[in-house]
Amino acid sequence: MAKNIFLFSGQGSQYVGMAKELYDNFEGARTLFGELSEVMGQDIAKLCFDGPEELLGKTANSQPAIMACSLAAFEAAKASGISFDGVAGHSLGEYAAMTASGMVSRADGFRLIKARAGAMQRAAEENDGSMYAIIGLPAEEVEQVCAETDGYVVPVNYNSAVQTVIAGDSAACETAAAAFAQKKARAVKLNVASAFHSELMRSAAEEFVRTAESVSFSAPACDFYSNVTGGKLTDFSDMPTLLAKHIVSPVKFTSELAAMSADGYDTYIELGPGRVLSGLVKKTLKGVTITNIENMDSLEKTKGIAIV
Numbered sequence: 001m002a003k004n005i006f007l008f009s010g011q012g013s014q015y016v017g018m019a020k021e022l023y024d025n026f027e028g029a030r031t032l033f034g035e036l037s038e039v040m041g042q043d044i045a046k047l048c049f050d051g052p053e054e055l056l057g058k059t060a061n062s063q064p065a066i067m068a069c070s071l072a073a074f075e076a077a078k079a080s081g082i083s084f085d086g087v088a089g090h091s092l093g094e095y096a097a098m099t100a101s102g103m104v105s106r107a108d109g110f111r112l113i114k115a116r117a118g119a120m121q122r123a124a125e126e127n128d129g130s131m132y133a134i135i136g137l138p139a140e141e142v143e144q145v146c147a148e149t150d151g152y153v154v155p156v157n158y159n160s161a162v163q164t165v166i167a168g169d170s171a172a173c174e175t176a177a178a179a180f181a182q183k184k185a186r187a188v189k190l191n192v193a194s195a196f197h198s199e200l201m202r203s204a205a206e207e208f209v210r211t212a213e214s215v216s217f218s219a220p221a222c223d224f225y226s227n228v229t230g231g232k233l234t235d236f237s238d239m240p241t242l243l244a245k246h247i248v249s250p251v252k253f254t255s256e257l258a259a260m261s262a263d264g265y266d267t268y269i270e271l272g273p274g275r276v277l278s279g280l281v282k283k284t285l286k287g288v289t290i291t292n293i294e295n296m297d298s299l300e301k302t303k304g305i306a307i308v
Contacts, residue, residue: 008088009270015056019072028075032072036064059121063113080303082269123200130192132165132180137162153173158230159254162283208247209244232263257284257285267305267306268281275292
């Protein structure tokens with residue numbers, strides 16, 4: 001019998017028109033968009049479906065918008081009889097995972113993502129930071145180049161065996177990118193506002209934790225895998241501190257996938273816009289089933305795979 005895990009999309013996966021079909025076909029999706037719009041003070045459905053792209057891509061907007069689309073896919077999956085035994089998310093995707101697992105109520109999940117997105121937007125505007133995806137080198141070599149580069153640049157997303165994202169001061173990132181090019185690796189600058197998951201987000205973490213401390217957290221109803229620990233989380237006693245740390249800590253996604261595989265997960269279902277996480281699973285794990293839900297066509301394909 002298949003063992004399903006839901007993976008929730010991260011920042012950068014947004015596109016204009018995302019989740020429109022799920023919104024049109026599932027009342028649960030329409031309800032959650034309405035709830036988030038009330039929390040955010042703006043029409044999130046309109047932002048997701050009509051853009052414009054520049055406004056949708058702004059950190060303060062993209063994080064709640066992606067969370068809404070991921071949870072719309074979750075509502076569609078539930079309504080279609082697709083079960084799950086565990087959850088995980090990439091960066092902001094952990095907030096959809098927390099909500100789906102019952103760790104926080106949907107109202108509190110929306111409050112958290114609003115606070116996080118706003119704090120990170122403000123921190124980004126205070127710093128000249130960049131992020132680059134380094135493709136074609138093992139993480140150990142990426143770590144070494146960063147350590148040897150003058151200025152502040154560090155690995156922040158361990159995405160696969162051959163893709164690690166670096167972040168830091170823009171000048172240091174450019175220097176490191178040139179060094180990676182000399183090693184015949186690709187260094188792709190990411191279209192993000194600043195150096196997420198690095199110390200340049202420290203002010204965001206300090207601002208955000210005040211909201212997190214006002215939220216009630218419960219143990220999840222399923223397995224929950226953490227970006228910070230790189231494995232299954234078992235201690236839920238101080239989630240505000242962990243979530244604040246999450247903002248300034250690397251995303252250990254490769255380690256999470258290894259832990260999921262060791263725990264017997266064989267079917268990986270990405271919920272949310274795009275197939276970024278599906279691609280990372282494909283690069284990291286062999287002999288597993290990978291699918292996604294972002295519209296009606298992908299939902300139907302997933303039903304054929306995941307319902308047993």
